[in-house]
Amino acid sequence: MALVKHNNNSISAVTSMASLTTGAMTLISEQTASSSASVSFTTGINSTYPIYRFEIINMNPATTNAIFEFQGNTSGGSGFNETITSTSFRAFHREDDSSTNLLYLINDDQAQGTDYQHLANGVGNGSDESLCLELFLFNPSSTTFVKHFMARCIFYEDANMPVDHYTAGYFNTTSAIDEIAFKMSSGNIDSGTFKLFGIRDS
Numbered sequence: 001m002a003l004v005k006h007n008n009n010s011i012s013a014v015t016s017m018a019s020l021t022t023g024a025m026t027l028i029s030e031q032t033a034s035s036s037a038s039v040s041f042t043t044g045i046n047s048t049y050p051i052y053r054f055e056i057i058n059m060n061p062a063t064t065n066a067i068f069e070f071q072g073n074t075s076g077g078s079g080f081n082e083t084i085t086s087t088s089f090r091a092f093h094r095e096d097d098s099s100t101n102l103l104y105l106i107n108d109d110q111a112q113g114t115d116y117q118h119l120a121n122g123v124g125n126g127s128d129e130s131l132c133l134e135l136f137l138f139n140p141s142s143t144t145f146v147k148h149f150m151a152r153c154i155f156y157e158d159a160n161m162p163v164d165h166y167t168a169g170y171f172n173t174t175s176a177i178d179e180i181a182f183k184m185s186s187g188n189i190d191s192g193t194f195k196l197f198g199i200r201d202s
Contacts (some may be wrong), residue, residue, distance in 0.1 A: 038183035047141035049198030063187030066126040073179035086169025101121035124158035131155035140177040147171040
């Protein structure tokens with residue numbers, strides 16, 4: 001888009017610019033998985049930020065065709081078994097161009113369930129196969145509202161295709177959520193970088 005000059009004022013006449021700091025992200029913590037049964041964030045999720053963002057970079061599982069999933073704990077809780085209602089869909093395209101699809105995932109949603117929430121179903125474990133993901137958790141310290149989340153991930157599925165997987169839902173509790181854990185449904189997490197960010201003034 002071209003710049004438009006009004007009233008013959010030059011750029012040199014500009015004395016100040018609006019602040020662009022609103023919504024800035026702050027890295028809170030980072031973990032590197034190495035044959036890990038799970039990766040948990042048990043500190044850093046509190047009332048400091050209204051939005052928390054998790055980034056997972058090149059997560060590679062030990063077991064092929066397993067499910068990558070997450071859960072939360074309320075403040076003072078244990079067991080990572082909060083009540084979740086969620087929805088999930090994905091798109092895929094096979095390497096050999098034999099099929100493509102966009103579909104709702106009946107087996108990956110929950111209706112007042114307490115299981116770990118599926119984020120990616122069928123992740124490959126080959127040496128060149130991995131998953132990358134971003135997950136947002138909104139206002140987790142609220143004691144008034146349920147705790148919404150949404151996630152998007154792209155991964156190399158074990159059937160040789162890229163999968164673009166979307167998940168959204170809420171923890172159906174008015175208690176604060178202050179812990180989040182990620183794991184595979186079967187086997188360990190061989191490798192991957194897990195980051196937690198806070199987003200302020202949002």
